Amino acid sequence: MNASWLIQRAKENWLKQGEEDLKFLFSKVKRRQGSNKMAVNLFAAFPGSNNREVINCIVQHFQGLYNPSPPSLLDVSLFPIGNSLRNLYWEFLSCMVTDREIKKSVFSGSSTSTPGPDGFNYHFYKTSWLISGPLVCKAVRSFFEKGYIPRGVKATILALIPKTRNVQSISDFRPIALCNTIYKIIAKTLSNRLKPIMPHLVKHNQSGFVKSRISTNNIILAKEILYMARKNSIYKVFCAKLDIRKAFDTVSREFLLNRMLQKGFPNSFVNLIKACTSDVNYSVLVNGAIEGFFSSTSGLRQGCPLSPYLFCLVMDAFSALLDNGEFKGINVDDFSLSHLLYADDVLVFGEATVENCLCLKKIISTFSNATGLHVNLSKSSIMFPKFVKNHAELCNILSIHNISEVITYLGIPLSFNRLKVADFLPLTDSISVKLSGWKASLLSFAGRLQFLKYTILNSIAYWILGAIIPKTVSKFFKKVCSKFLFFGDCNAGKKLHLVSWDNVTRPKEFGGLGLPSLASLQFAFNCSIITRMYNLQSPLSQWLTSRYISPWSPIHSFATKFWRDVCLTAGMVKYKFSFKITRNAPISFRWDHWLCNSRVEEFLATQDLNYQFPTFYSNSLVRDFILGDNLALLSCFSPLMKSNILNVGIEEGYICLWWDNNKDCKHYNFVLEFYKSHPTVSWHKFIWGPKFGLRYSCFSWLALVGGIKTAEVLNKRNILVPLSCSLYFSQLESVAHLFFECPYSFNIIRTLIRGSNCFLMEPSLLQLLEWIDGNGLVSVEEKNFFSLIVCCCVYFIWKERNQRRFNNAFNSSKSTVFCIRKVVQAKISNWKNSSHMLGKLYS
Template identity: 30%
Template structure:
């Protein structure tokens, strides 16, 4: 089924009407929104009567002039119910008569100013709050969401984009997967993406796809048409076996495993292990079918059954048979609930969530979002056409990756003297590499693999081997040991599934997917052992210019140095200089195996260890996973697999040949260094496949760099992608510019340019150049945003993941206050679910013991993270960046007395300010240095200690230690935290919304926190019954006084004290939840029902459902 929207700029011409009718006929459009028809109501009625006589229609012509919006639909195929009509939108529900699929559509034609559009965004947000079905929002939004969505004019300001981005965030709307044109509007020299299609996550929950196609611009139109295809996800074929960790919890699992594992299988150790794993699949499939199929439905049904029996047991407390039945129902419900959570956690790969909160609804949402994001519904072919045939899609991918991985590449022009010009391994290091493999080493390698990591072709997770180590461990050790003893690997052990991760959501081609190799656990254990032995030796043999995967070297150092080296590129009166930013085409995937083996041998790695590595590399074979179904089979002939534990280390060693090669070629008199690099003789910086080269801006130096790149490509297989590589020239190069550009096959680049994801610019980095950070934060929030996630779950995501994302940028740049405020606004909206914050962010950022939630203040955290650089400079850490700072900035001076000049970088100026802030906290410089020394680990400063030193403090709150306990579920603690701060959205706190302030429980007074929890007649009875059940006699009047009393009288670690605390927190939580159900769902507040629910929960606590 297809729906569409098109800003047609007038429907009065016959040619326009014919275009619309042809579009409907060719694309089988069933619902169509025509924007800016410029027709009167009567003229439009005539158009419908004569041109589409059997179609239905609705317009907003009576709301606003100009014939702005008309919705038409084919009533033979769809039933339409119009829900809301306004001057900027029409909201409707449509049901397909064929499939009976029902969904909501909001068609948009936004007005031209920010203030006018705010009323529209407010309405759309309200629609989303009440929409619990698949929902699509499409039309002409008259604004963009990102600077890249406008071309040919000045970039849009953050102010112009802010409202729409906040709407998407608050309403959980994301761009639908799309094909066709990226820019949807064009006039003169300006292009922009004004038309878009937004969808909520419930499409994937209904197993329905919703994809957009932006049709090519037609003559006479300035907007493209937006075509939306809605269809059921079809069964694409049988999916391979996958071991689910929930099976481990079943009482019969060990017996099933034992019957298979104790069989006598003849063959090599690797064959025996592989054979037993294969024999085990069928009984596990049978177990899944009988006990775990449709696990969510089973868990839901078992919970209903437990509640039914519980009510019967309440009425007949002396019935022993009912007691036994209740115990069995409870155990089954707990088992299935745990199994469902384990299953969804494994599918979602969500390792960052609370261990004490049940998050099954959230996991469901994440799984559906991931499936929808990674689902390949269409593919753009080489000729520009689009295919939706899964057979053709599979053929395209298999052909592409067979050509990529399955093509032999010789090593042409290898010179072993290049490697011998640098350091090689010594005898002691060689001995460490080939020392005997022990079973303990094998076990450690296995247990380092995450339980939920994607399995390989055999389908088994590392959790299977870990949980059954006593039975299967010996076979695994024998198989791994056999490989190291014989040097031979069974082919099926080294088979690989290529999982495809889309790089773009718009018009993907086969090259727009990142291939991630999923290998078997046995193979991962082998390569983890190899990597663990090889990794510690890299610092002694890898060039200082390489920063990736070498212990003690940081990505930040490369970025710091690159940022310093691009300074002055806009000045015309400085010496000429050059930077080449190199993109290596499909870097990991195209490494020549012959070249790899030569480099490994010549750098001093012993032959035995090289043979182990090359056996792993050269016996690989591949199948492609497309929408969960495997396609094709082919052998590898080149490349390193992304996802293989040892691939990053091998790639760094391959790149070492380039580092030594360029060092040799830049030693001659024809090469001149970049003006800021001559002292340390820096010619390049490398971080994995991110490579930048530096030289003076003269032809001879640049020619040496270009020829070195070309020669390295011939010898290694790592060819330069000239379309994505750029040359940057600065200083006085105008006269030589044409000759330089003729010399190299690179486009001249412009600043800012992204290096390792960070913008580099010759001048101070502007606010607009931080958009990648804002986009990253927004993408994470959009991936998580769901109505099923509690406050506590959101808090954990912000604290554990979001602050990790921020830390990458905050540890590299002095981030402007404007950007930090924007990030805080995004996190605040995510936490509170809208624009209205319940607690000020500065209070949220306090530690828990001081009344906050323990989220770090981003401004202070920025300084704390940058203090690492201050300390590295002080310690004279042996890195290229620190040596450069001492050589260029300090000139033998102490960093503690360094006074930056105006011409110095923003980073060095900020480091000086941070240094002064730290020193100001102590009476002397010596005490400040002593503080950092005491708070360092292995020479690295503990940034958390510096943060605690620099942050603002508040008075401790005695009640905080009461609510934040490991045995109290965090969602209960969070509601208690809000209640104790009097920040629950009770009606007295919502006075600004002009609501009637009355308690919906008793109708006897205004709703305040004290009234709701103690003064209300209904909740008062609840408290009395709960206290009587717990054996408490204390009269409670306020939350804080109650907390103080419980804290004083029941402050032990015994079961009773813990149970009382949980009871108190749960009663507050359940009272608040019941209040919301009364107001928003029309439920009835019954004291007995509330108390029964509280008792049932506490009974589960006492019986061990929650660990005390």
């Protein structure tokens, strides 16, 4: 454990800013080691058997899993082709591999990845590339020339990862393939060629492992459809979630290869895929030992870079069957949808009729018999709106008897009914568990900040992307996160909060800690939805365009709460968005401000106050008026408007909506727009340096925003404590006095920063930082150096104050200076010109 603790530490994202919570780190490592002893749990489940018998049962289980009976249906022609591969991609897939491609595959791999049977990982090949690189390139080129991989290179170890905390049987473990790195380099090279053409091959229903497709689009679209069906009794539909049993492990390799040929892949590329996926031998990792050795006839390895893309090609066959015309999905105006996919997570929408359910049953049977992927009916579930009365009959046809009011899809609850607060209990319970117990007791303030930022708020942000968070749940998050951050106990009673949570959840430029607020996350998400509606081709974009036309059009009475919120945000940021006319962009002719940053109607109204826009064109799109390289001109347009329309250029590509004249907009730009009305602070750049210690920056932030519980602050709130300064007993203890009007603290600053002798009187913390910023005699690097010293001084002076007040332990200013110098020396050791800085530190 001690040898690898630095790697473990690097994997803890919430500690990556340099927070030294070693107790937490070692507790985390110990906890992981305990959870990895899966064999102990299995041995306990078979008290009458010895360990060797249990291990044999484990090996036999996976040997049977990867060697099932061959599919009974071998005719791939029963499946519609769907999108086929264009001939222009043949050369790209079949050309000889280059050394640059191979090197890219190696250096894009994770250096901390787990090695396969040969014991080498990517880190070995990266560090030894000058020596091993030519040999690796020669081996990979040989594979592309001959289409052959030795079986030993394809040999794989199965690491068993528990699906739940309390495992009861071997089926509760997920087998993750640990492949040899030389094989992963080959597979990654092939996947890099396959990745860019996947959007052209796989239907838009599939959002998993396909570039530019987003899983939360599926959640939003599903919620929109369910809301529409709940509000309209004419739509008698069902929503079924299908669980595919052991999806990656049981897929037919023969079907995969035949499907690739059917979709137009060149024979040479299919042969390379066949060489990678066939004749794979497995061993099982049990309690740290490699057990068994058996061949396989089916399945794709979870852990192989190729597997996600190949599996999506198999699932595309299911999409083709559903969209073939026999099965009737949802049809609303010009929009139709039968299903949504994220890898093997399947959500099916269809008319709630006997004939349609029989058709779906036939499709599932055909797909299972051909691919080896079988639906686990006991784990599948189905929902109906209240208007459907024959749900019992339909469930009997589909053999799905789990009728639910709420279905969890991609971790988010879905329902025909309005979600209740109780439906958010999985999220609130998960957050409560994560914020309590050993984590809270072992983390410092800075560690808790990182834990909130990189773990807790990421979970909350994902739910915001897929659901409107109720106010009750939002208040709960604010309360528990605030208590966890400031006191380390989310279950604590009433406590003294000196900084409001709204001030904490602001960007650092605006005086906060950089934690996102729920309101800012929702705002940024709404802006993202608007850009995705116009700039991405997806079922969600088609639905929003067909259903609502534009976020700047009048809100329809049937609009969902989600869409109303998006429209509200769109009105606030309209001036930030601008349009570029492209040939396929879904820009509304009437409602979008595409003409000189104005709507057509607004432009015409400036010329004729009585002008009425022709209702015939209300739902038209700009692309409908494109003729050749220009826009068509209507007879109702004035000469001035015709002249402006003729000046509008038609651009290539699909991206048509720009944010602040930039087509590549980041999430952070939306967050900054949300806080634009708040004043910025000048001191944030001095305490949040990229190479500063996080704990020192946090205490400086607390001092600057009034978050430190000095005697002055406590007495103002009727908490009676001694008023005199513990460092210099003759004056009142306040933030301004401690930093750095107190002679004790100012003596420390003068010792560490020689130039601070210029102050005629002891400065405050803010005055000292402003002096550092305005000092034109020092470089930017020296300013960062002085700012780091100031942050460390704040931390150690406050620590010394607490030692004196609570432990009756006294250190001189020289001892405190020694501690500060030691910490600063460690922090600047990797800086450029660190020797020069050290000279200033000890001068």
